[in-house]
Amino acid sequence: MRRPVALRLHAALATMAVAAATGVVLSMPEAAAAASGATGYATQNGGTTGGAGGQTVRATTGTQIHQALCGRAGSSTPITIEVEGTINHGNTTKVSGDSCSTAADKIELKQISNVTIVGVGNGAVFDQLGIHIRESSNIIIQNVTVRNVKKSGSPTSNGGDAIGMESGVRNVWVDHTTLEASGGESEGYDGLFDMKNDTQYVTLSYSTLRNSGRGGLIGSSESDRSNGYVTFHHNLYENIDSRAPLLRGGIAHMYNNHYKSLNESGINSRAGAKAKVDNNYFEDSKDVLGTFYTDQAGSWQVSGNIYDNVTWSGPGEDNNPAGPDPQSNTTVSIPYPYTLDDASCVPEVVSGTAGAGKGLRVSDGNCSPQTPTPGPSDPTPSPTDPTPDPTDPPSGTNLSIGAGSDGTSKAGGTSYGNVRDGDMSTYWSPAGSTGSVSVKWGSATTVSRINIREAAGSEGTIGAYRVVDHGTGAVLASGSGAGVITFPAVSLEKITFQITGASGTPKVAEFETYAG
Template identity: 80%
Template sequence: MRRAVALRLQAGLATAAIAAAIGVALPVIQASAATGSATGYATGNGGTTGGAGGQTVRATTGTAIHAALCSRASSSTPITIQVEGTINHGNTSKVSGASCNTADGLIELKQISNVTIIGVGNGAVFDQLGIHIREARNIIIQNVTVRNVKKSGSPISNGGDAISMESNVRNVWVDHVTLEASGGEAEGFDGLFDMKDNTQYVTLSYSILRNSGRGGLIGSSESDLSNGFITFHHNLYENIDSRTPLLRGGIAHIYNNSYVNLHESGINSRAGARAKVENNYFKDSKDVLGTFYTNERGYWQVSGNVFDNVTWSSPGSENYPAGPNPQSNTTVSIPYSYSLDGASCVPDIVRQTAGANKGLQVSNGNCSPQTPTASPTSPTPSASPTPSTSPTPSTTPPPGGTNLSIGAGSDGSSKADGTSYGNVRDGNMSTYWSPVGSTGDISIKWGSATTVSRIIIRETSGSAGTIGSWQVINGGTGAVLRSGSGAGSITFAATSLSKVTFRIASSTGTPQVAEFETYAG
């Protein structure tokens, strides 16, 4: 890497030492007695419990981790693997079995479910060895360090990613881990925390990501828009060039994180992505929020953030910084309850709690705590019922006026057996419309011109498919008013029309639209 990594790390340590020397009062922290419970989006879609209720085994080599997976009765039999020591290429080999699909040179969690990997004792270090999660669900990784994973040079592992997820991954909680490199792409490293190819319901919490060119991404390209519902909270991003994260499509909730020395860009929302960015602390960094390196714009909702010595570049082609005075350009509703620490406390809280070998400490919420409750406008595109995060029936409109769909008409391009166009305007979340297949149009129409500037698309909690890309269309003129991905609240310039169409261009299956609400403001 072209920067003096060590000097920046020394500066951070010096700050903590000075604070201790002069007796600065830092927030009180409480320690978790055990592994704790998943938070954020990992609580949706049935929840994330890892290997709870199953056998607990100890492993000191990568081969032993693979052997533990392969010794289970089935690929879904719960197991907790306690790891201690250094896991590297020399002690990690492929193990075969009916309940596993492992490989040499990385920790392979493929085509499995219900697994916890947790560092214990003197700690677990995955040295130059990545963790790969593929076609898997209900995975917990906690209290481990993954360092110096390379995609070029020697040895190589996991495409250069510390932790990566791809191909229909669901419900992963990564907590109290340290992910670090010793440079950027030129030195052979890639992302620290990558998600792609239909990865959903993931939380990264109380973790450190540092000394890398790339923090991580959600979506491998502008066409990989099937990922989302990711929570990042109480993490430290330090000495990173970009991607903290890069978000293509989908929804992310990013709160109470500390960002220090982001050199090129930070949260990069692209290709219709929507991020709720609240109560974070950004320090000594550049272009910490916006759309960068593309003209495919993304969106953000901001509140409570602190920008300390942050510089902003001038907007131009493929460069759309949110600053110097970041303003919200979308609304993101969150389907779970959570507590916010005040942004001013975040750097100290994160320094004390984030990363491996910190005793699994978490914030006690005493720094100006706020407790938002689950919002009735939250998207919950789950492939299985999620009672704890399901949207509530919307019979009372949110601030902004009356739901204009009530009493209006509706039509569409097709309807699956047992569904009706009228179900999207009856105020009842238990009824719904589905197209025939994974794409289709659903419209709200009026007998006279009606001004509309916002719609809310609510999917059922048991939807068989998740809405991907979409367009909002003026049904009278055919003009596209807005495009993006994922259900939820969608705003656009106030338009007088007699028909508004929501066109589903892609989805992961057959979507179920319970309500199509329309508002003037």
């Protein structure tokens, strides 16, 4: 008799605990999103670029992620949100705004587009808090861990899905993530990676999915056949009961994945779905491919796979396993280029590349993991040119020294002039939690970068903001949190920093301005 998921997790979780204690699990390098670009079906339908070309902001709480989304000029304004730290129910609240629709119990990407969420620094962990993508497009999620999201028990989030997509979602690339649970449905968990109700053009790459009753699905029921065009490549599925994934209708392409300890079933193609299954390595598993738990058949095209200690059940009314000698029963045409690693080296390649904290390493198609080399338009810095910390001032002359300043309000004991005196011990605060402060000159001055520096003890207070050309009213940048903010160079006489959200009373010690 099969042991319950909770019992089978004991050894795996013990190993994870040791890794966490030594810093392995959360050891993630500074990394910018999309270093080597989207792959698979996410490259179709116009492609997937996320927040490329937009503002980059840093977030250490779920609330700050929501504030960054809500602080944009519009719901399609590109933004990259660099996340560091643990995101959980305690630091994630609903934020309102014209460019967002958020919720307190999940990271909500709803009715928006052109967004990248990427883990940086010491790691980004979404703990018991799922990521929900709904009625949205052009989304990248990269280098993050999402763990122990529950649909029952306490706390609950996102219907129990680590990452869930539904309702008219287009072009999503999820890359180098770790998605994990600590049991099956009886322990309160659902799927790790779910797509339903018209979700298309999705790629899951170089990710680890483990320790769950359900890996994920495409389609919520036999009648939900509006989903598809999904690529899964170079992923590790480990200690999963079923749904690796479950396909209802549509087309999916699985190549160079390592499937290990699939306890009940693996790729479940049903309800008219077509699966192209190339050069995967199936190990210590049962019924890794076929149609299971339904009489509505799907189909598959297979080539180059290795079946290592795989067992197969006999066919029945509601089960049609592809093995013990899997053969193709359909053909699938793939519209994008891809290079296959030989299946024999897939376990080694996936071990060195899949999951968060792997330095965004990818395969070169010749069984050798490589660190991606950024292209001219990619934001990832070279090893000798580290990503600037938001608190590091830009090089050049601070144009605020000797300029003038004013604002909308100021708290007692503070002054507008304190933001341009070069003294971190003095500061300006608004009369409430929001307000504006400006730096101004007697003639047109070119500015392309500012640095907002919070007074000691108030770091992290500033939430959503806008940077505005006071003369024209144009929003130059928007986002969340203090630090360095860049935008296309503009000639102006007055620049305004508007604080539209905060977790307390902001204290701006310096409002530095730079030409370049």
